[in-house]
Amino acid sequence: MTxxxxxxxxxxxxxxxxxxxxxxVEAYQERLAAFVWRMVRNHHETEDVCQxxxxxxxxxxxxxxxxxxxxxxxxxxxxxxxxxxLRKKKAVSGETxxxxxxxxxxxxxxxxxxxxxxxxxxxLIWDAVDKLTPPQKSAVLLFYREGKSCQDIGVVLxxxxxxxxxxxxxxxxxxxxxxxxxxxxxxxxxxxxxxxSGA
Amino acid sequence: xxCSEAEHFxxxxxxxxxxGSLRLEFDAHRLRCGVCQQKLAMMxxxxxxxxRDGRGPLLSDDFTDRVMDEVEQRRVITLRSRKRRIVWxxxxxxxxxAVIAFAFLWAG
Numbered sequence: 001m002t003x004x005x006x007x008x009x010x011x012x013x014x015x016x017x018x019x020x021x022x023x024x025v026e027a028y029q030e031r032l033a034a035f036v037w038r039m040v041r042n043h044h045e046t047e048d049v050c051q052x053x054x055x056x057x058x059x060x061x062x063x064x065x066x067x068x069x070x071x072x073x074x075x076x077x078x079x080x081x082x083x084x085x086l087r088k089k090k091a092v093s094g095e096t097x098x099x100x101x102x103x104x105x106x107x108x109x110x111x112x113x114x115x116x117x118x119x120x121x122x123x124l125i126w127d128a129v130d131k132l133t134p135p136q137k138s139a140v141l142l143f144y145r146e147g148k149s150c151q152d153i154g155v156v157l158x159x160x161x162x163x164x165x166x167x168x169x170x171x172x173x174x175x176x177x178x179x180x181x182x183x184x185x186x187x188x189x190x191x192x193x194x195x196x197s198g199a
Numbered sequence: 200x201x202c203s204e205a206e207h208f209x210x211x212x213x214x215x216x217x218x219g220s221l222r223l224e225f226d227a228h229r230l231r232c233g234v235c236q237q238k239l240a241m242m243x244x245x246x247x248x249x250x251r252d253g254r255g256p257l258l259s260d261d262f263t264d265r266v267m268d269e270v271e272q273r274r275v276i277t278l279r280s281r282k283r284r285i286v287w288x289x290x291x292x293x294x295x296x297a298v299i300a301f302a303f304l305w306a307g
Contacts, residue, residue: 016274018267025263033258043256050258054266059273125248144249169210172242176209179241 001027006070014061025054028071031146032078038141039082039134049085053078068155072148076156079138086134128178136171139164200228205235213242 001009012020029050036053037046056077057064064073129137135157142148142156150161150168157164205228211217217225229235259265 018271021270022263022267025266029258029262033256037256046256047258047262051262051266051269055269055273058270059277121244122248122252125245126252128245129249140249144246172210172213175245176238176242179245180238183237183241 003069007066010061010064010066010070013058021058024070028074029054031071032074034145035075035138035141036078036082038129038137039079040085041130045085049078049081052081056081068152071146072152072155075142075146075148076158079156080158083134124179124182125175128175128182131178132171132174135159135167136174139167140171140175143168200224202228202232202235205229205232206238209239209242212239213246 006024009020009024013024032050032053033046036049037043040046040049053074057074060077064070129140132140138157139153142153143150148156150164153164154161157167159167205225208217208221208225212222212225229239
């Protein structure tokens, strides 16, 4: 959906045209669900959070600023709802280890990886992502999956762009550490093979 | 450049922000270091999966309808409360006007 189309739909929705808002819901629900599901890892909660986010977005349409993409605003609402849900679950702060969140349902896109090796790599990566803190995970997902800038991610997370960069950096560093540890065995084998062929 | 120095520039390299002599130094290290090559390949795979493989579960078929039903319900509630406010506001205004008019008449 182009930005002008989006602006037109929002303007119509503000004037009370339900069909315009329906188009927005249909356009963004998949992306929003992918993001929310990664945060809460539960199908029912994903549906609830997405529904609540859209309803809240509709109710607050008058406060929406066209300076940002509708998706940025929608993700902002959804992110806060996710955090509230996670806090209610464990009553913990944003910087606490949320790794338990990853113990939810199995990944629905398991079928995407064909070979055993590809499947393993994929699982390792998503398991590592699940071990990131909510701000790190959100920053990483919004950056890579949604292609959002650090400034836009800052709007979603309610923090300055500089802090987003820091979350991104720490998130990637943590991913590197987790994956390095997991893949160390494989690398040892590769190194051993390399050493023996060089000798 | 050694491995630990190179690792400081991984993010910048992966984001395409490494340029000039620093990029040259980094490339020189990367070409001869198997460990850094593997780490970078791992991060590239990670980025690829994050970007392409992050599909969530499909929402229910009636998801849009449910959202729109709730939106409609909220809209009706808002309209009702707005109407109620208008009715109450008008009633209070009329009452106040009546009290003032009565006060004037009584004083006169």
